[in-house]
Amino acid sequence: MAATAPRESRFGQLFRRGSLSRRMLAVSALWIITLLLIGGYALERTVGRIIVDGFDERLRSVLTALIATVELGPEGEIRLNRSLGDQRFQEPYSCLYWQISMAGQEPLRSRSLWDRALTPSTFDASKEPVAFDSDAFQGERLRIVERDIVLPDSPIMLHVQAAQNRAELDLQLARVRSTVLWSLGVLGIGLIGLAGLQTGYGLWPLRRISDQIAAVRSGAARRVSSDFPAEVSPMVAELNELLDHTEAQAEAARMHAGNLAHALKTPLAIVMNEAQGQTNPLADTVRGQLAIMRRHIDHHLARARALGRRSAVNARAEVWPALEGLRRAISRIYPNVTIDLDGDRAAVFHGERQDLEEMAGNLIENAAKYGAGRVFVSVSRTEGPTRFIEILVEDDGPGIAETERGRIFGRGARLDTEKPGTGLGLSIVKDVAEIYGGSIKLDSSEDLGGLAATLRLPAAV
Numbered sequence: 292m293a294a295t296a297p298r299e300s301r302f303g304q305l306f307r308r309g310s311l312s313r314r315m316l317a318v319s320a321l322w323i324i325t326l327l328l329i330g331g332y333a334l335e336r337t338v339g340r341i342i343v344d345g346f347d348e349r350l351r352s353v354l355t356a357l358i359a360t361v362e363l364g365p366e367g368e369i370r371l372n373r374s375l376g377d378q379r380f381q382e383p384y385s386c387l388y389w390q391i392s393m394a395g396q397e398p399l400r401s402r403s404l405w406d407r408a409l410t411p412s413t414f415d416a417s418k419e420p421v422a423f424d425s426d427a428f429q430g431e432r433l434r435i436v437e438r439d440i441v442l443p444d445s446p447i448m449l450h451v452q453a454a455q456n457r458a459e460l461d462l463q464l465a466r467v468r469s470t471v472l473w474s475l476g477v478l479g480i481g482l483i484g485l486a487g488l489q490t491g492y493g494l495w496p497l498r499r500i501s502d503q504i505a506a507v508r509s510g511a512a513r514r515v516s517s518d519f520p521a522e523v524s525p526m527v528a529e530l531n532e533l534l535d536h537t538e539a540q541a542e543a544a545r546m547h548a549g550n551l552a553h554a555l556k557t558p559l560a561i562v563m564n565e566a567q568g569q570t571n572p573l574a575d576t577v578r579g580q581l582a583i584m585r586r587h588i589d590h591h592l593a594r595a596r597a598l599g600r601r602s603a604v605n606a607r608a609e610v611w612p613a614l615e616g617l618r619r620a621i622s623r624i625y626p627n628v629t630i631d632l633d634g635d636r637a638a639v640f641h642g643e644r645q646d647l648e649e650m651a652g653n654l655i656e657n658a659a660k661y662g663a664g665r666v667f668v669s670v671s672r673t674e675g676p677t678r679f680i681e682i683l684v685e686d687d688g689p690g691i692a693e694t695e696r697g698r699i700f701g702r703g704a705r706l707d708t709e710k711p712g713t714g715l716g717l718s719i720v721k722d723v724a725e726i727y728g729g730s731i732k733l734d735s736s737e738d739l740g741g742l743a744a745t746l747r748l749p750a751a752v
Contacts, residue, residue, distance in 0.1 A: 311494065311497075312490050312491065312494055315486075315490045315494075316483075316486060316487055316490050319483065319486035319489075319490070320483045320486065323479055323482045323483055323486065324479060327475045327478065327479045327482075330475070331471050331472070331475045334471055334475075335467060335468055335471045338467050338471070339464050339467055339468075342460065342463050342464060342467065343460065343464075346434060346455070346459075346460045347422040347434070347436055349455075350422065350434065350435075350436035350453045350454070350455060351420050351422075351436050351453075353375070353377075353387075353389060353436075353453040354389075354420055354436050354437070354438065354451055354452075354453045356375055357371075357375070357389055357391065357451050357453065358440055358451055360372050360373050360375070361391055361399075361440075361442070361449065361451070362442070363442065363445060363447065367396075367447075368396065369391050369393055369396065369398075369399045369449065370399070371399070375389070375401075379403060380401040380402060380403050381401075381402045381403065382402070382403055383402065383403060383405040384403065384405060385403040386403075386431075386455060386456035386458070387401075387403060387454075387455050387456075388400070388401050388403050388404045388409065388433075388452075388453070388454045388455070389401045389451075389452065389453045389454070390404065390408065390409040390411075390451075390452045390454075391449055391450070391451050391452075392411040392449070392450040392452070393447060393448070393449050393450070394448070398411070407428060409425075409427065409433075409435065409452045409454055410425070410427050411437075411450045411452065412437060412450070418438065418439075419438070420436050420437065420438040421436070421437060421438065422434065422435065422436045423435055424457065425454070431456055432456070432457040432458075432461075433454045433455065433456060433457060434454065434455055434456075434457050434460060435452055435453070435454040436452070436453050436454075437450065437451060437452040437453070438450075438451060439451075496519050496520055496522075496523050497523065499519070500515060500519070500523065500526075500527065500530075503515045503516055504530075507534070514531045514534060515527050515530055515531055515534075517531075555584075555588055559581055559584060559585060559588075562577065562581060563578065563581050566578045566581065606641070606642050606643045607639050607640070607641060607642075607751045608639065608640045608642060608643060608644035608647045609638075609639055609640075609644075610635075610638040610639065610640050610647065610670055610680060610682070611632075611635075611636045611637075611638065611670065613640075613644055613647050613648050613651065614632055614651060614655075614668060614670070614682075615632065616648070617648060617651055617652050617655055618630045618632060618655070618668075620652075621652070621655055621656055621659050624656070624659070625659040625660070627664060628659040628662065628664055628665070628666060629664060629665050629666065630655065630659065630666045630667075630668065631665075631666070631667050631668065632668050632669075632670075633667070633668070633669045633670075634668075634669040634670035634671050635670045635671055635672050635680075636670075638670050638671075638672055638680045638750065639680075639750060639751040640680055640748050640749070640750065640751065641727070641748075641749040641750060641751040642727050642748065642749070646723050646727070647748070649719065649720075649723065650719075650720045650723055650724060650731075650746055650748075651668075651682055651684070651746065653717065653719065653720050654682075654684040654720060654731075654744045654746060655668060655684055657717070657744075658684050658685070658686035658688070658741075658742070658744070659686070661686065661688045661689070661741075661742075662686030662687050662688035662739075662741055662742075663686075663687045663688050663741070664687065665686065665687045665739060666684065666685070666686050667683075667684075667685045667686075667736075667738065667739060668682065668683070668684050668685075669682075669683045669685075670682055670683075671683070672750055673750075677749070678749070678750040679729070679747050679748060679749055679750055680747070680748050680749070680750045681745055681746070681747050682745070682746040682748070683743060683744070683745050683746075684743070684744045684745075684746070685736035685738060685739045685741065685742070685743045685744075686736065686739060686741040686742055687736075687739040687740055687741045688741040688742060689741065690735055690736070690740070690741045690742045691733060691742055696733040699717055699733070717731070720746070724746060724747070724748060727748055727749055728749055729746070729747045729748040729749060730747045731744060731745065731746050731747070732744070732745045732747070733745075
């Protein structure tokens with residue numbers, strides 16, 4: 292089993308580059324912001340237009356009142372037959388003004404204008420009142436509504452104007468913009484948050500599939516559950532079928548390799564027996580080559596079995612009982628060797644017990660064979676996103692020189708040729724450990740002075 296990288300948090304998955312959640316949230320946020328900007332602009336313009344129209348309507352009412360009260364006096368002068376009711380027209384610089392102009396005469400102005408005058412413009416009397424902004428007064432922007440009129444039974448054209456300071460109007464428009472801005476901002480944040488929740492909830496089944504695949508890989512489950520929405524159920528079914536197919540293929544490959552190895556062993560044994568009775572150079576050559584062939588067969592048969600058993604993703608093996616059994620078996624072979632066990636008794640290997648026993652057994656047997664009488668085996672677990680079991684096998688023998696430790700893992704490599712063996716032990720241990728995503732490391736034992744072999748294997752959840 293290959294080592295898995297640390298799993299990201301949900302937040303990290305959401306904002307990881309290339310994340311499906313990030314793409315969906317980005318599209319939703321872009322669409323929401325675009326619509327809110329367009330809607331906010333249209334709303335601000337519409338409400339602002341209503342406020343301005345209301346402001347102008349009040350000035351048009353003043354203009355209508357002026358037109359209703361204006362008349363020409365006996366000497367042709369402009370005058371009002373009654374005063375306008377708003378007191379602000381009587382207060383100097385009150386921000387509300389009116390003015391009536393006629394060619395050849397001084398304009399008639401409200402008292403609120405005091406020493407100032409509105410600049411008259413020329414308009415056609417047949418047109419409706421016209422509203423516009425003016426900066427004629429320093430420090431005071433005005434909104435002016437004006438029109439030309441002709442009094443009944445008189446050829447004289449009068450220019451009537453009503454004006455008011457824009458400060459109140461601008462304040463109302465600013466309030467509208469502010470209200471639209473913060474309300475749509477809050478709405479946008481809420482909608483984006485809702486889109487995030489919808490994305491998270493909608494993609495939750497995919498995250499559940501990821502979790503269950505991790506559980507299958509770690510051995511906590513054998514297959515992915517079928518309890519998913521209809522949209523992803525076909526994918527889950529295909530995934531389970533793929534797992535079944537892969538497991539069946541691995542088992543078939545293991546069986547074929549095993550059958551081939553066993554089929555070759557019988558004729559090899561016959562040839563070896565025939566060669567044993569001969570003493571000529573040809574017989575010596577045949578025996579040497581047959582030994583090489585047997586080592587290759589044993590090695591690849593061990594790999595094929597391990598690969599086949601590795602396909603059982605829910606395999607679990609308790610480490611301590613397996614080591615206890617190995618200690619009893621090896622102690623009978625080497626009765627003068629003391630084998631001590633220590634460490635984590637609850638450790639569980641994510642794999643087949645037969646493979647665990649083959650790897651640990653090779654290490655313990657080598658320690659008993661090449662040591663001086665003491666073997667110490669300890670078990671520990673490493674914590675982290677991917678948990679491992681470490682089996683440390685130490686002996687009090689001569690050890691292995693650091694320069695020779697890499698060569699010893701080669702198939703058929705033996706540093707001590709006087710003792711029986713094929714030289715396949717460490718090579719098989721290394722290959723089977725790597726099949727499971729583990730490793731083996733050789734070092735010097737600090738306590739016993741001999742070799743220290745550390746077997747690192749994945750732990751079951």
